[in-house]
Amino acid sequence: MKILVIGGDAAGMSAASQIRRRQPSWTVEVFEMGQRVSCALCGSPYFISGLIKDIERLVAVTPERFEKERGIKIRLRHEVTAIHPARKSLTVRNLDSGQSREENYDRLVMATGAEAIEPKGLEAGPAGLFYLRSLADAERLREAALGAKSAAVVGAGYLGLEITEALVRAGLSVTLLGRRPAPSFETELQNMAQMALARPEVTFRPGLEAVGLARAAEGGLEVAVSQGRPVRADLAVVGAGLRPRSGLAAAAGLALGDRGAVAVDRCQRTSNPFIYAAGDCAESYHLVSKKGAYIPLALGANRQGKTAGLNISGLREKSPGVLGTSIMKVFDLALAGTGLGLEAARRAGFPYAVKTVVRQPSKPDYYPGGSEVVCVVIHDPITGRLLGGQLGGTVDGVGQRINTLAAALTAGMTVKEAAGIDAAYAPPFAPVHDPVIIACEIASKNSGSGGGTRRS
């Protein structure tokens, strides 16, 4: 059997590794457009900030190790330009030699990942404008930051906020442009993000959007904004979200699902029986909505890749599904979320979903070092079912607390059941009644009749 894999990051390499482990006699060949495989791109803001000195530390496994230890053939700088499902082959171009060839497969894994959304007027290209799509991009941005004093960051989601912090730590002053900070979170946590950004090195005016880019007469860039005068900066970074890189799949006639991602079942099979898809190019199965969703995150990509590999190897395994659990740090603030937010829940078939917000100490008030944790719980008052949760606070306060809610969501618990979890208590760690437990307890009494939101 010959297995081809398109894309050498988390999903592709997980699939390739599983197949070689289960079927050591099979040929597994990975085509990767870039210079590296298996990169921890999530770590790149900490390289840009200077916290991590050597970018090679963000390479989990080198191509040489994949080849030697796992017997996977890695073809770097090879771009797949077409898939021919009818004859089970693909066309691949060597980006160095420029030559194309056709390769047959018995099974194909699409792990082409995501691409950065390019806002109108800010398309990639001009000098001084950066996207962060590879470790090579991170290296270039770090170098540019060392010679710069100011930056404009476009997009106030995860990446935009992490890059803002990274550039401030690298010594730059940053103008952050975006409609709202941390838009995937509930208002209460967005407000915390806005407060975390209120520091002398950061200018953030919510509502302002970047709409164009020009070279400034006096050097550097001018970012045109939706209102008022353009923003001058030595460099600009765009972090405006991701979309699935699914053009190849679409051209090959594969069915697409949510937000244009490759449609897959829980065994990661596409609409073509010989083609699997996994990671940021594919849909995920959302455990709360019970539907396909587009959630390009690292853990899910790893797991989907592994599931694709196991199924190709002949095992029947389902991906565990996702909750969109995520966590981020921006300066002293940590934000984390899992499951559905209030609006998403109402759209996903829970029209009566309500939100409960509590503000509680992370440790008993008599013990030093505690901090306030804001915990938001979204649930369905008809069934009591927990639908989602979010946390905001210090890195220490938010930490692993979100995973308690992720576990409760995975089990399909009601808020009352979650409120009954026997959580750990000792003064250096948590109060007797943990903020997460209190939030679920109060939610269990919140029928939403008072207007949809109840606070404590």
Added chain:
Amino acid sequence: MKILVIGGDAAGMSAASQIRRRQPSWTVEVFEMGQRVSCALCGSPYFISGLIKDIERLVAVTPERFEKERGIKIRLRHEVTAIHPARKSLTVRNLDSGQSREENYDRLVMATGAEAIEPKGLEAGPAGLFYLRSLADAERLREAALGAKSAAVVGAGYLGLEITEALVRAGLSVTLLGRRPAPSFETELQNMAQMALARPEVTFRPGLEAVGLARAAEGGLEVAVSQGRPVRADLAVVGAGLRPRSGLAAAAGLALGDRGAVAVDRCQRTSNPFIYAAGDCAESYHLVSKKGAYIPLALGANRQGKTAGLNISGLREKSPGVLGTSIMKVFDLALAGTGLGLEAARRAGFPYAVKTVVRQPSKPDYYPGGSEVVCVVIHDPITGRLLGGQLGGTVDGVGQRINTLAAALTAGMTVKEAAGIDAAYAPPFAPVHDPVIIACEIASKNSGSGGGTRRS
């Protein structure tokens, strides 16, 4: 209706508060032997160490507030000496006046708590020998510690280890006597505890047991030990475990259960229809063994008290049950556990239970500030069901991770299901594959056929 409550700590005051909230016209009267109610005795090691300056901070709610704001009558320094179930009354003695009287009840709540186990030869009494059963004890010990240079601590469980740290922080050198450190944990974590104790201010020789006490000729105390010469110290503290204070209940003919605790159903009803019991004097319902267990911990006491109060008020509510989830800090080490250990699991009807031990980084290796986390998972290889979990590492590394396992246990997950939890990932918080997830994943492949323990 007239409700009497014996004992004014977590369980008793929770019960009293619930009843007054649900039935504001009822009389609720609490008899408490001590000078305070509603104390956070768990915080007392941090008062002894000097970290918390004012002991009154460990009083959650004052008697005055309970009386004024909640309408609960509080009788401090009142000891209940007998219960007369046939005439629904009790005899109570005012410890200040020495006078006894009889009080009738419609419903009675037993919340008499636990008492410290007194090892033979170390019975409470002599000057310089301390037990830690109240905030008043903590005050006396703090005062004694200020004038002392050395201490002997008897018992190397939770309390013994916390007191050892507290006395070292207060400037004393400590000899710790106990068979094993942190005996409720698996060997791997006991070894970590032993390493955490390896510091110049602490002498710990496992295997040594305290067997007697005498005044030393040159002043201070001599603790006789099971082997070798006695240990000289300026003061001695005993933390050798707790047993239910259930003598009153036994004398009244109430059924006792596990380890002599008052037997209750999940509504906290005793064998007498007019008497409820809650907290450290009563049994808990263990969610893994599905049996009564004696687990005197603060969160469970609060919940049981609340449940007793709700049921007395006319609601039908069940206590959520316990997992024995606990966490402790000793110097730089944090240990946490939930559910059953390996031996307990085998005794509780899971004869094939196996243990999986992993050692994993708390954060990605490229991100600074991470540490090694040891995660132990106990499961039943026949059904795959998770039975328990334990963690050891830094305060930061162990932190809230144990609650992910507590939630999974509450839901009755298999280790494979727990391995599929969509856990949060970002470099400042956790690696892509969290130690808890990896432990469950590896456990799911551990059938125990290789001898019962598999390590990674």
